[in-house]
Amino acid sequence: MGTLLFFAALIIEIALAAWCIITKQNHKRFKSWLRVSEFLIFGLLILSTIIVWSFSWVLPAILLLILAISAAVSLLRKSALERRYQASRTVVKTVLMTLVLTLAFAPVLIFPQYKSPRVTGPYEVATASYTYTDKKRVDPFTHAGNRFVNVEFWYPKNAKNANGTYPLLVFSHGAFGIKSSNSSTYTELASHGYVVVSIDHPSHSFYTVSDDGKVTLADKGFLQEFQNANTDGVYTNKEVYGLFQKWMKLRADDMNFVIDTILEKTSSDTDSLYKLINTSKIGVFGHSMGGTASMWLGRERSDISAVVNIDAPMFSELVYNKAADDFAASGRRYTTPLLNIYSDDVWKQLGRNTIYAANQAADQNTAEMYTVHFQGAKHLSLTDLPLFSPFLANQLQRGSAEIDKYFCIETENELILKFFDYKLKGIGSFNPPKAY
Structure with missing residues (x-):
């Protein structure tokens, strides 16, 4: 599950960067809604136990929370003007986000979620x-x-x-x-x-x-x-x-x-x-x-x-x-x-x-x-x-x-x-x- 989510996050970041470069726009509002959605989906996966909470998920949770809070603040500031689009800024942000995601998901990749071996005895x-x-x-x-x-x-x-x-x-x-x-x-x-x-x-x-x-x-x-x-x-x-x-x-x-x-x-x-x-x-x-x-x-x-x-x-x-x-x-x-x-x-x-x-x-x-x-x-x-x-x-x-x-x-x-x-x-x- 950790590997799947890590690569899904990387693909999303790369796809967003490509979209911005092709359209020559920042798409800041869309990105903000996406950040909030990512955090909510992460929370649902934990609540549904698809993700079994452990120490290895702490850093991804913190990262997604920070991104969601930043995105929510941006959405509330409706009057704020978007920065002028620059391709170089998009590339730099994507590279930095890739590094941050790799560091945050490193514990999940090194200590992945796994199924416990079977226990066959009658005693708890x-x-x-x-x-x-x-x-x-x-x-x-x-x-x-x-x-x-x-x-x-x-x-x-x-x-x-x-x-x-x-x-x-x-x-x-x-x-x-x-x-x-x-x-x-x-x-x-x-x-x-x-x-x-x-x-x-x-x-x-x-x-x-x-x-x-x-x-x-x-x-x-x-x-x-x-x-x-x-x-x-x-x-x-x-x-x-x-x-x-x-x-x-x-x-x-x-x-x-x-x-x-x-x-x-x-x-x-x-x-x-x-x-x-x-x-x-x-x-x-x-x-x-x-x-x-x-x-x-x-x-x-x-x-x-x-x-x-x-x-x-x-x-x-x-x-x-x-x-x-x-x-x-x-x-x-x-x-x-x-x-x-x-x-x-x-x-x-x-x-x-x-x-x-x-x-x-x-x-x-x-x-x-x-x-x-x-x-x-x-x-x-x-x-x-x-x-x-x-x-x-x-x-x-x-x-x-x-x-x-x-x-x-x-x-x-x-x-x-x-x-x-x-x-x-x-x-x-x-x-x-x-x-x-």
């Missing part, structure tokens, strides 16, 4: 956000004050099952991601009777906002480390392995802290949300670096019953081989049930890049593992970003994915739901196709 879903402060850790980025994490819950609203509680699922976003990166997945899971908590890892996330309104952006040092680690020749393999360990320690410490805090609150906090949680049924999942951290926790904690790794290397199962100066699979047995979901971006590297050596050897080293490859998908296809902002997704992953974005995310959500149902609720069986 509610959300709640909190900031947890870890009094046992100093923030490693600021070196001042305690480490904090911002979390958001998705959970069944006003619903009770036979046991009165639901399994807990903990999600970790990728590098420079945000906790809402897979909101459609959380909503689908919560609608089927899960309490899902997604974590913002401050300084690892693109941005995060605390309960008190404090905004924390991605740390520049972490950004530089991440870029250098993915650039040949900047670090040695040994240095890269050290970075893996540092990043995963932060992630794992954050996730352990969140889980422990929730477990404590289920027995001591009066908030009804925590009373919904079945503390004996816990699963973890994440995308990219968050998937790596989830696997790390699946090895560390005995109370985690299932792990979903979305498009990530298995750093917890990787070692640095000093003699070969390269990475290798540790060979240790991984006993927590594991579902791997891969895009083409990672799938094509499994046999080429030794960072994925543990993924390649996982068939021999895991007690129970399922692997699914989404053919034609790119790394961010396994998040909601291609829906929320196709432009940003294509820029970040250097091209558009071949797979249909709704098919990809909805099928992924279905797979994750069936896996957790099987491992945490004992529902049905799980034998997914190896490729889609």
Whole structure:
């Protein structure tokens, strides 16, 4: 809808300019009525919900309002004389209006209106956000004050099952991601009777906002480390392995802290949300670096019953081989049930890049593992970003994915739901196709 309205506005401006140039008149009165009409039509589209109001429509609304007010004032001043027609003035005004329209509609074009992926569960879903402060850790980025994490819950609203509680699922976003990166997945899971908590890892996330309104952006040092680690020749393999360990320690410490805090609150906090949680049924999942951290926790904690790794290397199962100066699979047995979901971006590297050596050897080293490859998908296809902002997704992953974005995310959500149902609720069986 945003793209349609943007190009319609551009066509109107160009057509008006051409009309004025051909007739050698300003047509000021007609333009004024048109400006007022455009604003009224925009308002009707919002009221009829053809346009779903969001932050991206603020600038177009302001622009159309200003133009409508200016036009209304011009119409009321009936005695005002029109300026003598000048073609150059018409061209300049049209160019300026085109630039203004482009700037005003930029948020709409970057964050277009989109249809939410389907939600199939019987429960209405509610959300709640909190900031947890870890009094046992100093923030490693600021070196001042305690480490904090911002979390958001998705959970069944006003619903009770036979046991009165639901399994807990903990999600970790990728590098420079945000906790809402897979909101459609959380909503689908919560609608089927899960309490899902997604974590913002401050300084690892693109941005995060605390309960008190404090905004924390991605740390520049972490950004530089991440870029250098993915650039040949900047670090040695040994240095890269050290970075893996540092990043995963932060992630794992954050996730352990969140889980422990929730477990404590289920027995001591009066908030009804925590009373919904079945503390004996816990699963973890994440995308990219968050998937790596989830696997790390699946090895560390005995109370985690299932792990979903979305498009990530298995750093917890990787070692640095000093003699070969390269990475290798540790060979240790991984006993927590594991579902791997891969895009083409990672799938094509499994046999080429030794960072994925543990993924390649996982068939021999895991007690129970399922692997699914989404053919034609790119790394961010396994998040909601291609829906929320196709432009940003294509820029970040250097091209558009071949797979249909709704098919990809909805099928992924279905797979994750069936896996957790099987491992945490004992529902049905799980034998997914190896490729889609």
